[in-house]
Amino acid sequence: MGxxxxxxxxxxxxxxxxxxxxxxxxxxxxxxxxxxIHTSLAIILTFIAGLVTGxxxxxxTITFSAAWMKRYSGGVHANTPNRCLIIGIIVSLIFCFLYKxxxxxxxxxxxxxxxxxxxxLSYIVLYYKCPVGSKNKPLKKESTRRKLRKKAxxxxxxxxxxxxxxxxxxxxxDIYILKDxxxxxxxxxxxxxxxxxxxGQRLIILLDAMLGKLKIS
Numbered sequence: 001m002g003x004x005x006x007x008x009x010x011x012x013x014x015x016x017x018x019x020x021x022x023x024x025x026x027x028x029x030x031x032x033x034x035x036x037i038h039t040s041l042a043i044i045l046t047f048i049a050g051l052v053t054g055x056x057x058x059x060x061t062i063t064f065s066a067a068w069m070k071r072y073s074g075g076v077h078a079n080t081p082n083r084c085l086i087i088g089i090i091v092s093l094i095f096c097f098l099y100k101x102x103x104x105x106x107x108x109x110x111x112x113x114x115x116x117x118x119x120x121l122s123y124i125v126l127y128y129k130c131p132v133g134s135k136n137k138p139l140k141k142e143s144t145r146r147k148l149r150k151k152a153x154x155x156x157x158x159x160x161x162x163x164x165x166x167x168x169x170x171x172x173x174d175i176y177i178l179k180d181x182x183x184x185x186x187x188x189x190x191x192x193x194x195x196x197x198x199x200g201q202r203l204i205i206l207l208d209a210m211l212g213k214l215k216i217s
Contacts, residue, residue, distance in 0.1 A: 005013075005031075005034060007037060008030050008031075008034040009030050011033055012026050012029040012033050013026060013030075019083075038081055039083070039110065042085050042088070045060055045089060046060060046063050046088075046089060047059070047060065048093075048190075049093060051088050053093065053096065054152075055096045055100065057180060057181070058096045058099055058180065058184050059092055060185045061185060061188065062092050062096060062099075062182035062187050062188040062191060063088065064179070065184070065187075065189060065192075066073065066188040066191040066192040066195075067088075067187045067188075068188075069155055069156070069159075069188070069189060069193070070157065070192050071196070072130075072131065072148045072151040072152035073126060073130045073131055073132065073148070073152045073192060073193070074130070074131040074132040074133055074139060074148065074154060074196075075132050075134065075192070075195045075200070075201075075206045076091050076132070076134055076195070076201045076205065077175070077204075078155050078204060079208055079212070080216075082216060082217055083211045083212070083217075086211060086216065087204060087207045087208065087211070090207065091191060092191070095187045095188075095190070095191050096187075098187065099183055099187055103183055103187070104129075104180075104183070108171065111167075111179075111183070112167060115122075115163055115164070115167065115182070118186055118189070119159075119160050119189070121161065121193070122156060122190065122193040123156065125196055126152055126153060126193065126196075128195070129196040130149050130152045130196065131145055131148040131149055131152065132149070140166075147210060156189065159185055161194070162182070162185060166182035166185075167179075167182055170182070180208060
């Protein structure tokens with residue numbers, strides 16, 4: 001990601017020289033700065049996309065739920081951080097519109113059924129696929145794979161409990177915003193687990209190729 005990469009390298013080089021760091025230490029500093037800047041930009045752009053579409057809560061909830069799961073479950077990446085960011089926003093927006101146009105209108109019992117089916121399918125996908133390596137993170141070390149797999153299942157347990165407990169509280173107290181939140185956590189889970197499948201991987205590769213043709217690096 002040109003601009004961010006340039007900024008992180010420039011800052012890490014100047015800071016490294018001032019602190020008398022080695023080239024290896026500068027490289028580590030540069031990587032850390034790049035991640036911080038890139039993550040901050042992703043949060044800002046995601047918030048703006050939600051603001052423009054009038055779906056801030058939905059956008060942020062879906063994006064962060066999916067991103068947190070991806071941290072442990074892995075998955076295919078675009079060829080550049082820039083494209084990864086754009087694809088992430090596009091896919092999150094699609095899921096937001098799915099909620100606004102379809103899921104929000106479901107009768108409560110049907111919603112519960114959909115939530116349960118989705119959670120069960122997510123467990124199945126994680127069981128067979130998690131963790132999925134990428135070109136830059138092949139995950140060949142078995143101990144690393146076991147560690148990530150354990151954390152992914154711990155997280156999906158947390159999501160499942162939060163979704164079902166939130167649904168019960170929504171039904172009992174009629175707190176409508178809980179329906180919004182739990183549905184979007186569920187959609188974030190669906191987004192990420194679907195990206196572990198062949199269909200999801202092909203979708204990312206397709207979007208990556210399309211952005212490449214648009215000269216987005």
